[in-house]
Amino acid sequence: MLQEKHHQIFIEQTPTAIAMLDNNMVYLAASKQWLKDFKLEDEDIVGRSHYDIFPEIGDDWKEKNQLCLKGAIDICDEAPFYRKDGTKQWIYWDVRPWYKVNGEIGGLLMHTGDITAQKEKELKEKRFKNILSDTSEIARIGTWEIDLIKEKVLWSSMVYEIHEVPPEYEPSIASGLTFFENEVSRNSILQSLEQAKETGSPVNLNLKLKTAKGNDRWVKVIGKVECTNDIPTKIFGITQDVTSSMLSEQKLNIAHAELEAIFNSESAAVITTDKHGFINRFNKGAEEFLGYRAEEVLGLKKPADYLLKEEVEKFRSDIIKTFRGDVSSVGPDYNYRNENINDTREWTFRRKDGSTFPTLTTITAVNSGEGVNDGFIAVITDISKIKNVKNELKKKNDLLNLAEEISLMGHWQWNIIEDNAKWSKNLYALLDYVGEPVILDFPAYFKMVHDDDKENVFQHFEKAKDLQVFGKLTHRIITFTGRIKTIQILANVICNKKGETVEMVGTCQDVTEAKKEEQKLIDAKEELEIIAQKLSYQNKQLADFTHITSHNLRAPVANLNSLMEIYKLTEDKTERLDIFSKFDTVIDRLTLTLNTLIEALKTKISDTEEELENIDLNEILDNTTQTLSGVILKSGAVIKGDFSQFSGILYNRIYMESIFLNLIGNSIKYKAEDRTPEILITAKVKDGRNIIIFKDNGLGIDLKRHGHKLFGLNKVFHRHPDAKGVGLFLTKTQIESMGGTITASSEVNVGTAFIINFN
Template structure:
């Protein structure tokens, strides 16, 4: 035993020396995979120079060794031998070595393993060569497919023609298609390409002349393609053996060359444009290109500028200094003695700002100018290109902006209205100057926080405001509402708020915009109305469309001998049986009937104790806070019944009087609705223009909108004055109201009033007044007719197409007619035709639908002795025809 233990100890030192001098990479390990010895090649291959590895664990030096390799080592320690020709070994630094290895155990004594020998050969270079070759072959195959390049061959001995797969695909023939030489050439365009290719192939076969040309090919599927065909002779044993070649589909290349040529022509046209100033400088700052637009803008010729001057000759020094300072700051350079030609060798420069150019004649011109760097193929700056646009007109409009803004503020003051917005992303709020005045708050349109607003809300309405905000956020819809505020001076005001929720593409709220109107006076008028009801001699009941009692006066309590709690919110037929059919019938009454509209006689009222009271009722529609109600004036006619003979005697006079009163009420209601409608449209238009102004980023559009603001405001003032004058007449129109009017003038006025809606909807309005250009008519009525019919066409436009409105006049033997045609939603006349021109009748769920426009239009036309009728088809459009005689 002693002898066997000493033997390996004596051999190991010699073995270590042998291993260290071995010409290949070999290492000796103990059973714990700790190094006993390693060859110099091992040290070099595995980059272990300068490291004392003897005694260190192999796994500590190479932590990247995976568990599979460790398991393999353990198997080899159990007297197994492993050999692997090629295996990747990924180093910790990310590099990969390809290794040949063989692992075998060494023995301390017979049958007793002392550790492992690992012998490796680095075959990385060989493996990479193989991979590169395979990759090259794969790339070549893919390149041919991507480049749409196929091969072809003509065997001169057999005259057979061979096409590769891609060649067949280019010709669009089946996979098994076998061409001959004549058929192959017949695929080409017959006038030019075919004879040229035939000549080339013949020269190659007979004289060995190679060719490389582009030809027009017509495929088997009759598609036209451009191909590049290359052919050359193959010589074997000194004889012409085959003609071999390539065919490449270059249709896309030819197309892009054509497009590039067009783009170059377009770019050249832009550069030579006289409307845009373009010049460029070289790396030293001198102008090397100066286009016609620059000549026109600055008054210098290209000959005066190119290669002779730099841009500072027509720039103010302080603007140049500011430009250089800004560029230096932007690119992190020292502003002192900074030069954008020398200190920005590779940086991208793209600077847009306003400059003032000094023309050759000494006059100045403001421009919007963009300076961009010009780079060579290596990405280095070789100069700058400058594109400038004359903004003289823009500056002129800017000077008018303050005045027009004052006009807008004035319009808000007239209507006691202000506008606001709240940004949900930044949390900031904005109030207009007029809104600050309503709230008596200090501000001129600057940010206004939600906390400051809530502090001004009346204590009774704070919870309602919070509930409304919560509902708006959840539903993403802003419902208009009314609430009270307490101003810093202690005044209690009532305001009405309308708004719109703005969302992004994800449906998230980004902003809420809206208007706030001081309706304190309106609420006071409501109180006066209630006072008026109390002073009325008759019992007054106001009901909603469902027939529920909403408002009563004291006389109602006396008549029915009930308390307010027993009357309010109760059903009207519980107190006046069978009244609803009369109410519904009154809505469709015709003013030509001899019976007075809305008057119902000899009904019975039921008191609390069941007693029946004979009553008469005068009823009419009432619009209040955008809702429709019915007012019932109820009179106890018990005494009249008792004195029936007196009533019969005075019946005729009473009917005449009632007719006059009813007609006056109708005229007053008609005038009221005209006033409301003609004022609402301009105000609505102002809101539309304001909405466009706030949402657009186009400065030119913004400026043009102010002209429209002024037009609408002037027209609003004119409408107010006109209606006041009309009110003073207190009677039907006279001959003085009729004047000669141009249809085109009325249409232009209407377009100005609806400018915001026209822009917003993209409506197209065309007219043909060639057959009859003017009419003698009531001007207010004619403007109202145009306004109602055109605004209806845009309001009820189709969601899938832009509105198109056509207006045409005719004159048949002195009978003047107008047709208004649109392509909107259309109306189902079978279902709604009988109530088309009824008051407050709407046929589409449009938020602004009031049902007043067509009623007013019909009333105005008929009052002047004319008629109006309609034809319509759902989702096709509607035509209104007006006969003025």
């Protein structure tokens, strides 16, 4: 007992918090620090149960105490102890048994410490660090440090993130400068660091950098100098990413500038009111529109002073319907200015001089930060010109509708991408549609196209889409009432910026009656053309026969003259008798020619089909040589005919005789002076067509010089007294009138060949 008493005295005098309890958890002794820590100075706890003193002790702690009474030791560095008054106390403890002299456990020794103040400080520091970390994350603030002695740079993780560099990156002053492309920025950094080292002045910079990933960032850099023995040894500070605020500021500045530009614009009026309805802003545009100076209205007038009363009442009624539903349920004291209004409509404004003009005005409520309506802002556009244009367009549209109605025309618009079409009112009427207009597509239109015209219409539209050009299209259509009409479509093709066909806009006209009249005109025209062609042909034939007559008669007369000249020069009676006998033949031939021409002239006036007959080329050649016997005799010309491939041909006899007479006569007329004329007429069949070739050995023609006018009327190529330039012209005309062609090949002083291709 004496030993226990000594222990109690020792415990009571111990400067730390110690308590001695028996096996029943009753206090035997407690130090003053124990009483102080647990606020028990005013209580006598010796002889009282530990659990009565601390009723807040739970079963878990009681179990631990029982284990210690059996020899266990319970140690805890820190734990919260919640007191019955609601406070929290942080403590540490060392609980272990004490032993009697005989070695038995006499109770427990509890050594504790109140670490509440220390713990709260730690928690406060932890909270501060967490707040600082969160703030750093939200505000994107990182810390940095420069050791001026070791020339070493340290960055926090946020600075790494701002520069977008990997964790293994080792920063330095030199490498840090590479993030700044602007030389001015680099110089300002170096200058600021140099001043900090020399004078200890703080660093405060706003810079733009480019990250390792190539992104632009704006940063604010702030730093302070740390000195040892008045010598700067470190610079530490923060780097904040202010990109977002800089961009917001730029956008805000742009928006502010735009708002200022709008407000100061003279082309749009901007008027604002306060919560009492008085005008408090009145821009230049408003002055121009209304004729008031700003000082005449600011704080003095309300918008109702320049608005029409009936329009204000209509506006009030519409606002009530929008925000309250029923106008009748709203009393006279209702103030629509308290509503969050955003309304755009046409208003009529009254100028200072009393004149009025139409406007398009947007009225918007201006809300305060508390959501209260502090007034309105009105943006006003003068739409006088627009209204005039609209009225003019309406008049023109009415005239267009009237013109479409009169001309049986309508217009349409086809959106190819969405495949829907819009038709004008007159187009619906043109197609016999009755009822409300409906949106149509291409298949609906195509269904009305006449079956015989569908392929042509489809191909026309496809071609228009590909070539982006729409040619005139006329086709038949079956209307909604089943009538067949002929319509004519004209259109323009519209393309987008990529050059793709996206739309067609055009007109559609009912040309049914016009087509009927057109067909009548076409039929009449065809009849007239047939008559005119017949008359023209007959006139041409008459003209041809006039030339033929004069030309064909000229040859026999010339032949007579040649025979007469020979007769005069010949003194031999026998020769004279022989020549005289030829006079008989030539005169008979001349008479026959005259009679034939007269009969042919009669024939030309009749049906042209009766002019064709089967002709023997040998007979034609014989007749020609008899007609030209005088010049043949005089020139000594040798004429041969080869008609072995064909000798008969269905042709106009007069024309064939004229062709032979002209071509053989020309060969004799333009003979070479140094050789006897040789003329060969050959009939050939080539590619199923009949060909006759007249070839001579005469003077020839320079086709390079005269080929273009070889068959021209009155065109001559040799200085011959009998050259008239008629024969070849008539020959070509006669051949072509029968559907054939004539060409020539020639060489000067060698000869000429005329090739006739018969139809």
